[in-house]
Amino acid sequence: MTSPLYQPPVSLPRLNAPPEAQVLIRRARVGDIPRLYELINYYAARGDMLPKTLDQLYNKVRAFIVAEAAGEVVGCASLHVTWADLGEIVSIAVHPDFQGRGLGRLMVEPLLEEARELGITTVFALTLQVGFFSRLGFREVPKLHLPHKIWQDCATCFKQDRCDEVAMIRQV
Numbered sequence: 001m002t003s004p005l006y007q008p009p010v011s012l013p014r015l016n017a018p019p020e021a022q023v024l025i026r027r028a029r030v031g032d033i034p035r036l037y038e039l040i041n042y043y044a045a046r047g048d049m050l051p052k053t054l055d056q057l058y059n060k061v062r063a064f065i066v067a068e069a070a071g072e073v074v075g076c077a078s079l080h081v082t083w084a085d086l087g088e089i090v091s092i093a094v095h096p097d098f099q100g101r102g103l104g105r106l107m108v109e110p111l112l113e114e115a116r117e118l119g120i121t122t123v124f125a126l127t128l129q130v131g132f133f134s135r136l137g138f139r140e141v142p143k144l145h146l147p148h149k150i151w152q153d154c155a156t157c158f159k160q161d162r163c164d165e166v167a168m169i170r171q172v
């Protein structure tokens with residue numbers, strides 16, 4: 001069911017940060033959530049990733065890492081713990097003005113380190129960005145290799161009957 005708080009934005013978040021601005025990777029704060037909501041749902045409206053509601057993002061704020069340039073959030077990514085041995089990279093997005101500069105990698109690497117510290121042995125992603133995750137050491141696997149994910153989240157996903165995402169895993 002769609003939350004009443006969810007209204008997909010149709011336009012890209014406007015940035016004041018110049019593309020050459022220096023970028024800081026840090027933990028997310030609650031004040032970042034409106035920008036994360038815009039960024040994620042901009043891509044979700046294009047079919048690139050799954051949408052998130054404001055309440056989902058506030059609930060998961062401690063799982064997020066962000067990329068900040070000139071005081072503005074220009075990217076985000078999160079690690080969700082799925083099971084005793086399994087974590088997932090969720091909601092990774094970089095503003096188009098800042099893509100191709102290594103920000104995606106810079107956000108995923110600390111999340112993989114965090115997974116390792118938590119004792120998680122495998123991190124996965126369900127994604128259309130196979131090239132990106134391959135460069136970060138992930139490999140494609142059949143979705144049935146991810147039973148907990150399939151049973152917990154896919155059961156309520158709107159893409160359930162026409163899922164086009166590729167399952168990719170990496171040992172950490």
Ligand SMILES: CC(C)(COP(=O)(O)OP(=O)(O)OC[C@H]1O[C@@H](n2cnc3c(N)ncnc32)[C@H](O)[C@@H]1OP(=O)(O)O)[C@@H](O)C(=O)NCCC(=O)NCCS
Nearest residue numbers: 048049092093094099100101102103104105127131132135
């Ligand atoms: C996917 C995304 C997060 C990548 O962010 P990015 O900051 O541009 O990626 P990086 O610059 O860190 O790229 C890291 C590596 O992946 C490679 N890469 C990135 N996107 C790629 C693609 N589409 N195809 C092949 N390789 C790719 C880069 O060349 C780089 O390789 P290198 O480190 O060996 O030189 C970004 O394109 C994005 O926000 N896309 C839209 C939202 C989306 O689809 N999110 C994924 C949801 S699961």
